[in-house]
Amino acid sequence: MSVTPSWIGLVAHLHITARAFLPMRAMEQIELVPGEGILGDRYRIGVEEGFYSAKPEPGRQVTLFEEEALEAIRRDHGIELRPEEHRRNVTTRGVPLTHLVGRRFRLGDCLLEATRLSIPCRHIEEILEKPVFDPMINRSGLNCRVLEGGTVRLGDPIRPA
C-alpha cells in the first residue's frame, strides 16, 4: 500500500558555520553524516564548536527553520530577519516543522528524525542588534538527528518518510 504524503516542501536555503557566534555561510549543498551532523558545521557531533553556546546535543545534528516564519516575523513585528540570521542550517518552504517532532522525514535523499523544537537564544539579539527573541519563541525551528546521510542541495524536496 502506498501512502500519499499530505505535504511536500523544499529546501529554500542552506547555511553552516564553523563556530558558535560566527556568521552563517550560504551553501549550494551540504553533506550529512549519519549520527553526527553536517560536515563543517559547529554542531556536528564529535567536533562541536558550539561548545560555548551549548553542550553537544545528540538530538541537534541538523536544524531547520521555516521560511514562512521569517515572513510572519516581518508581518507581525516589522522585523526583517534574513535566512542567514536565524542560525539554523536548512530554511524550508512548505514544511509543517512543528508537527514533525518525534517523526521521520526525508530531506532530499537523507532520512532525518525530528527530536524537539529549537528554542531561541538571547544572544541572537546581541549578535543581530534586532529584538527577535520574543518573536522567535514558538517559531525557532526544529532539531533533528541524521539517520541516513548524503548530499542535500538547494531545491531538494522534503517529504514525510
Place this chain on the structure above:
Amino acid sequence: MRHIRLALRAAEPAGPGIRLLTLMDPDGWPLPRWRPGAHIDLHLPNGLTRAYSLCGDPAEADRWRIAVKREPGGRGGSAWLHDALAVGGELPASLPRCTFPLAEGARRHLLLAGGIGVTPFLPMAAALAGSGADHHLHLLHRGPPPLPAQLGALGDRITLHDTSGGRPDLGRLLGPSEPGTEAYCCGPPGLIEAFLAAWPAERARVEHFTPPPLPPLPDSRPFTLVLARSGRRLDLPAGAPLLPALHALGAAVESSCEGGICGACRVRWLEGPPIHRDRILRPGERETHLMACVAGCAGPRLVLDL
C-alpha cells in the same frame, strides 16, 4: 561564556609604543559584524581582560584590527599583547559591543580624541565620510601622534593639536554647540571631564578607557538576590556587589570593566527596583535591564532573569 577564538595574523608598529594587531578566526571564517564605535574584550592568559576599540574597516568581514599602546605602569595587559603574543598565537575574545555609536540624524559630528583614544574614531570618521556627513576630528596628542598612516587617510577632516605646550581651550576648539551638532570624546579621564564641562550633555557622547569612580549607593539596605530560572537565592548585606554573588550562585554572567561602561554584564531584571550606577544603559533599557557589576537594589528582593 560567549567567547570566540581569534588568532593574530599580523602585527606592525603604528606610532610611539603602539602595536597594530590584525586578528582573524583561526581558519579565516568571517567574524561577527560590528558597527563603528564597537569594542571587544580580549581575555589574556594572565587572567586579565582588556577592552580595545575596533579600528579597522567593518567591510573587512574576516579581520578585526586593534591598536595596543604599551602602558608602562599597567598591570601587564598591554605588555603581554606587545611582547608575548606572536603571530599565529590565539586568544579568546568577546563579541563586539557598540557602546559608542554614531548619533543618527545629527547634521554635524565633532570628534575629540586624546592620544590612543583616537582608535574608535577611525571607523567612525570613515563611515561619516562615506555617508557624506559633515564631521571633523580633533586629536590631542603629546609628541609624535599615534597611528600616523591611518590619520593620513583622513585628509583635511582632522586637526592635530600637540599639547606639549598645554591643552587648547576646548570651548574654542569645538565652537558653539548648535542643535543638530553631536560631539564625541574618547581619551583619558581628564580630557573627558573637560569635554563634558565644555559641551552640553544631551549632545555629548563619551567613551571611557577606564571606569570612572563609582558614586556611593544611596540608602542601601539588605536584600535577597533571586535567580528566576534556577530558583536559587542568596541574602546579601547592604551595598553588596552583585557579580560575586551571581558567580557564587553559579550564574554565567560575563564581566570585563566591572565599572559599568563596557556592557559585558548586562542582565534582565524582573523585580527590584535596581539602583543603576552604570554609564551605558539608556533610560528605556533600565526598565528591563541592569549592569550587574555596578547595580544595587532599592527593594527587599532583586529578581533576575537567570
